[in-house]
Amino acid sequence: MACLLLHGGLVCERQLKLVTLDPHVPRSCMGNQNLLPVRDSSTKTILEGxxxxxxxxxxxxxxxxxxxxxxxxxxxxxxxxxxxxxxxxxxxxxxxxxxxxxxxxxxxxxxxxxxxxxxxxxxxxxxxxxxxxxxxxxxxxxxxVDSCAKIPSFSSEVTCGQDIFALGRDDDLNLTINHGRVQFKGPSMFERHYYMYTGFTTGQSGIGGPIINFNGQVLGMTNVLGMGFIPSSVILHCLDMWKKFGYIPRLHIGMKLSAMKFLDPIHVEKISRKCNIDSGLIVKELEIELMQICEDHLDKGRGIGSSVDIQAYRIL
CATH class of the missing domain: 2.40.10.10 (Trypsin-like serine proteases)
Incomplete structure (x- = not known):
C-alpha cells in the first residue's frame, strides 16, 4: 500500500481519500496576516454565506x-x-x-x-x-431542492474602500474566497456604467457568486471576468422590475456617460468652474435614475419600444 509523508507522519493512500486529510484542497485568502484581527468572525460569516x-x-x-x-x-x-x-x-x-x-x-x-x-x-x-x-x-x-439554508439579505450601501469578500465555487465544488476593498474607480468606455470594482480578479468559475460584507449581507454579484461586479442597488431594481413586468426594461439614451466623482479633484474643480456646475445638477446614481424613469413610464401603461421625454440640463 502506497504511503506519503504528510505533516511529519506517514499517511496511506486510502487515508488521503478522507476529506479530513485531503492534501489537494486549495488555500484561501484567509491566511493573509492582514485579516488576522477579523479571522475568526469573518470565517463564521463566510461559512454561513x-x-x-x-x-x-x-x-x-x-x-x-x-x-x-x-x-x-x-x-x-x-x-x-x-x-x-x-x-x-x-x-x-x-x-x-x-x-x-x-x-x-x-x-x-x-x-x-x-x-x-x-x-x-x-x-x-x-x-x-x-x-x-x-x-x-x-x-x-x-x-x-428539499431544504435551503438561510437566504442572505441584500444591502444597497456600498462605499469605496469598504472591505468585501467574493464567494464562489471551483470546478470541484470547493469554496473560493477572495478579499479586497471596493475600488475608487469607474468603468472604461467599453464597460457598462453600473460596474463597481473589487481590486482582485475573478475567474470564470467564480463569476455569478455573491460579494458580501463582514456581516454577511450581499453587496453585489461578480458578473464579468476581472474585477467588475454589479452592485446590489442595481440587482434589486432589476428583480423588482422583473417581478412587476416580467422583463427588465432599460432606457436607451444614445450616450456613453462617465462619473465625475472618479476624476482627480483638480479636474472636477475645473469642470465645475468652467461649466458652472453645482452638486445639485449631478446625478449620483445614473443607472437607478434611468430604471426609475422606465418604471414610472411603464406604470402609465406604456410598453417596450415607446418613447419618453427626459431633460438634460447640460451636455458637456
Missing part, C-alpha cells in the same frame, strides 16, 4: 459551454423551489467584442443547465431558466 453558494454548468448538444457560480436568493417552502441568481455569462455562447455596448455577444437560452448542490452526495439537478438580461448580465434559474 457559503451554504447558499452553488456551482452551475451549461451544455449545448452535450458539450460543456461554461461553468460558473450562483447563489440562492429565494426559497419557496411549499413548492420546494429555489431561485438562483447568477451571471448571464453562463449561457453566453460567443463573445465577439471587448466593447460591451455593441451588444454583439450571442446567448443560448435553450442550453441545458445543471445545478451542483452541496449535499453529501454532491447531487446534480436540472436548473430551469426563468429570465436573463444581456445589458445587466444577470440570469435567474429555478432549482428543486
Amino acid at each position: 457559503a451554504k447558499v453558494v452553488i456551482s452551475l454548468s451549461s451544455y449545448v448538444d452535450g458539450t460543456l459551454m461554461a461553468r460558473s457560480s450562483g447563489f440562492f436568493i429565494n426559497w419557496d417552502e411549499e413548492s420546494k423551489v429555489c431561485t438562483v441568481l447568477t451571471s448571464a455569462r453562463l449561457i453566453c455562447s460567443k463573445y465577439s467584442s471587448m466593447d460591451q455596448w455593441l451588444g454583439s455577444d450571442e446567448y443560448s437560452p435553450d442550453a441545458t443547465v445543471y445545478a451542483h448542490l452541496l449535499d453529501k452526495d454532491e447531487t446534480t439537478v436540472p436548473a430551469a431558466l426563468l429570465h436573463y438580461d444581456r445589458h445587466f448580465n444577470i440570469a435567474l434559474f429555478k432549482v428543486d
Whole structure:
C-alpha cells in the first residue's frame, strides 16, 4: 500500500481519500496576516454565506459551454423551489467584442443547465431558466431542492474602500474566497456604467457568486471576468422590475456617460468652474435614475419600444 509523508507522519493512500486529510484542497485568502484581527468572525460569516453558494454548468448538444457560480436568493417552502441568481455569462455562447455596448455577444437560452448542490452526495439537478438580461448580465434559474439554508439579505450601501469578500465555487465544488476593498474607480468606455470594482480578479468559475460584507449581507454579484461586479442597488431594481413586468426594461439614451466623482479633484474643480456646475445638477446614481424613469413610464401603461421625454440640463 502506497504511503506519503504528510505533516511529519506517514499517511496511506486510502487515508488521503478522507476529506479530513485531503492534501489537494486549495488555500484561501484567509491566511493573509492582514485579516488576522477579523479571522475568526469573518470565517463564521463566510461559512454561513457559503451554504447558499452553488456551482452551475451549461451544455449545448452535450458539450460543456461554461461553468460558473450562483447563489440562492429565494426559497419557496411549499413548492420546494429555489431561485438562483447568477451571471448571464453562463449561457453566453460567443463573445465577439471587448466593447460591451455593441451588444454583439450571442446567448443560448435553450442550453441545458445543471445545478451542483452541496449535499453529501454532491447531487446534480436540472436548473430551469426563468429570465436573463444581456445589458445587466444577470440570469435567474429555478432549482428543486428539499431544504435551503438561510437566504442572505441584500444591502444597497456600498462605499469605496469598504472591505468585501467574493464567494464562489471551483470546478470541484470547493469554496473560493477572495478579499479586497471596493475600488475608487469607474468603468472604461467599453464597460457598462453600473460596474463597481473589487481590486482582485475573478475567474470564470467564480463569476455569478455573491460579494458580501463582514456581516454577511450581499453587496453585489461578480458578473464579468476581472474585477467588475454589479452592485446590489442595481440587482434589486432589476428583480423588482422583473417581478412587476416580467422583463427588465432599460432606457436607451444614445450616450456613453462617465462619473465625475472618479476624476482627480483638480479636474472636477475645473469642470465645475468652467461649466458652472453645482452638486445639485449631478446625478449620483445614473443607472437607478434611468430604471426609475422606465418604471414610472411603464406604470402609465406604456410598453417596450415607446418613447419618453427626459431633460438634460447640460451636455458637456
